[in-house]
Amino acid sequence: MADLALMLFVFALSFGAGYLLISRVPPLLHTPLMSMTNAISAVTILGAILLFAVPMSRGDKVIGAIALAAAAFNLVGGFVITDRMTSLFKTHQEPGSADRGRDRS
């Protein structure tokens, strides 16, 4: 049961750390935040990969492939879309972003 204790510890610690960090995210970034955490929840892809590490029945293979494809969709799509979204935010007071917002005077 040491394993269970360790797992509970990991869960509680991550939940706590996540809670502290995320409650300080400004509302401005709530959509990208949700989009990114969504991509992080596609960590289930590790589970899907591990399914393929041991022999499976034919039916399980189909289900495993669905899990893998869905998780890959979620993972790649989530991070790409968050990147696109965060790249849209710009300010003209930040010197480095001048190149992006030049079309407005």
Add this chain to the structure above:
Amino acid sequence: MPNWGTLLVDLSIIALLIAGIAQFRTPRGARTGNATAAAALLLAIALVLYRNAVLDPALFVAALAVGGAVGTLVAVRVTMIQIPAMVAFQHGMGGIAASAIAFVELTRPGVPLNAVGEVSGFLGLAIGAATFSGSMLASAKLAAKLKQTPTVLRGHNLLLLALVGAIVALCAVAAGVAGLPLTLALAGAIAASVGLGYAFAVRIGGADMPVLISFLNATAGLAAAFCGIVIQNRLLIACGATVAASGSILTAVMCRAMNRSFVKVLSGGRQAAPVQAPVQAPAEAPPQASGAKTGDEAMREAKAVLRESESVIIIPGYGMALAGAQFEVASLASRLEQLGKRVSFAIHPVAGRMPGHMNVLLAEADVDYDKLREMDEVNPSFASTDAAVIVGASDVVNPAAIQTADTPISGMPILNAHEAKRVLVCNLDARPGYSGVPNPLYDQAATLLLFGDAKATVTELVESLAAGTASREATA
């Protein structure tokens, strides 16, 4: 049993992930934060692939390639208006992956799971499947493919309870059998969970979507965490827990911004309020009878007001997204600024269909994010503002929420647009917002009602400012 080497590697990956989230303070930081988190997950994947040999590589690569390619394609093409529907869809994909993994692990012959693993497996299976169907429904509602009004079935609570009971019963059966009966029991539990997710989401209406989508964010994370317990993978547990925390926070923030309890939102809350009222409302509240001007007269005056105002606050709502008017609104803002006026945007936390929705839309339209101001920050400025321009928002600026008791929105914090010297309302019509509560702002003498398509209305305002403004500005 714990191998300290792998524990250290896992902890480093988790630390990297947390470093990514910690950078979500500024938009710039968010971009690197997102890249950091992506790197952490890629590292985790590489590590798992390094530690385990993949059997049936052809199927493995094919599934990975299809998922990844479609994900990229969709993510590159989706517009910011479609983001809420897209994110909800992604939650669903996370849910189905978790449910499928739990199913395979639970039915795998030979290696029996311990009690904790088995219960976690059931939870991952059920939560994942319910997240899937709930998200698909939410996504369809957000994409306006389904009607926005909540559907409350007869005996809805009883139905939910019965479905939960069925899931528990089927899992209990599954725990005692093996082989085909096990597969059947789990399939039944998945079906009941899908039904549960559907029944759960179907009675949540359009304007309550920010709560639902945040909640599904949390459950997708939770399903991943339970999967992690089944396969005893720390990374899955840690990531799932972090996501669950994030979703929980957003859910709470959204509920607070509506001054409603989570349970009320989930139970289709405003049942007492007239859900159908928006359709009948215009007849009973003809705006002409009030102090506010409408039609051409209002438009003429609105143009003059904007020309003469020194400070303008723009209040976008879901209507702006529906009309696709964010680009026009952005050019209105930049035109006003060119004329030397102070312009900012007031963003209500629940404006739109997901947390932060308005910010992303306006960012896409090239609005400087320094000008996007939060409710608490902007509210004190309304009283000293010459003009508040409302674009497709109603409930979030409805003074009834703070002035009248016993309405469905009473107690909800609002943007104090009514305190501005003049109020320009660029909404489609005089119908109340989603809550069905008539907006007294429409009766105020200081209000100009510019009803019609927001895109056309705002364009007309921009054009009037472009033509012949210079001479008038000189005298003003």
